């Protein structure tokens with residue numbers, strides 16, 4: 001029976017956008033031969049004779065083309081070549097066309113990433129890594145790309161082999177408790193700023209993000225639509241939504257804005273409710289604290305209130321969106337509300353809905369002492 005020969009494939013590894021350099025990876029038994037058809041080295045050594053690890057400068061020239069593009073080729077293995085051409089879409093597409101015309105299969109970077117992995121979780125981490133928007137988030141994903149979660153799940157499997165269900169459960173509990181955190185390695189936490197008109201919601205947003213994202217006016221009802229601004233707090237990705245001041249209004253546009261503000265509250269990971277220090281009504285404050293106990297309550301404009309008396313009940317912060325007083329404390333409070341316990345470096349954690357679903361199922365099976373089913377779930381979780 002003839003052996004199965006792996007095809008030679010090419011994939012663009014860089015994003016299809018403006019950039020200085022684009023990288024085309026050619027992999028498979030014919031990688032060197034295929035690249036060598038189009039690459040003319042400027043030095044004495046060609047691609048076929050170059051040692052592994054050599055980087056060669058030369059021209060990439062299609063068979064019918066009089067002039068080729070000057071570029072760099074790296075011979076990374078006997079079956080792996082990287083072509084570093086000019087950035088943007090056209091230069092890399094031209095190289096792919098040449099390779100395809102010579103019989104090379106073209107694949108996406110995602111399929112290249114996943115086809116190389118033995119383990120589905122490691123593959124998922126590599127796919128999610130480019131979507132990490134802060135370096136803190138990227139570091140945690142990198143840990144999972146290096147196998148932190150996969151190893152932990154394998155360890156659960158080993159415990160199940162020994163019928164040690166209690167220890168397996170103890171390993172699964174912290175993993176599941178980190179599921180809400182893991183989701184935010186690629187999606188920002190959503191924070192909604194709400195409160196009555198004119199209390200300084202837009203001013204606070206501008207102060208936190210550091211530029212004039214929202215219009216600020218001394219006129220109640222200024223913000224109508226929900227405005228978003230993305231930033232990082234302590235290295236964690238967050239998206240703030242500034243909303244229309246909530247009040248009874250006859251204005252149709254304002255009413256629509258208020259309806260949007262109320263809808264935004266439902267999707268928030270954290271709500272900041274603002275109050276005006278210069279117009280503080282103890283009854284309204286108490287009511288607000290009771291109605292939204294999990295929200296962060298902020299009394300703003302403290303620069304205008306000389307004898308401010310804060311209520312005894314509930315957590316309350318004091319800020320001035322004009323002078324910046326209290327804003328660093330507010331930021332610390334936001335971070336500790338969103339991430340009460342920051343995972344340590346190299347800590348295993350799930351970061352996709354598929355993983356969380358699989359871990360929940362596994363947890364139940366372990367609780368019900370269903371060893372065979374649990375081992376099957378582990379296989380599915382890790383299967384590439």
Ligand SMILES: Nc1nc2c(ncn2[C@@H]2O[C@H](COP(=O)(O)OP(=O)(O)OP(=O)(O)O)[C@@H](O)[C@H]2O)c(=O)[nH]1
Pocket residue numbers: 196197198199200201202203204215216217218219220221222223224243244245246300301302303304319320321322323
């Ligand atoms: N002195 C002082 N003025 C503030 C402070 N925060 C906001 N203001 C002023 O209060 C007015 C209203 O501020 P905005 O940020 O537009 O208030 P808002 O809550 O977004 O108002 P709406 O969009 O109408 O709901 C503006 O004149 C701001 O300059 C503060 O901390 N101190």
Ligand SMILES: [Mg+2]
Pocket residue numbers: 201202203214215222223242243245
């Ligand atoms: Mg506003």
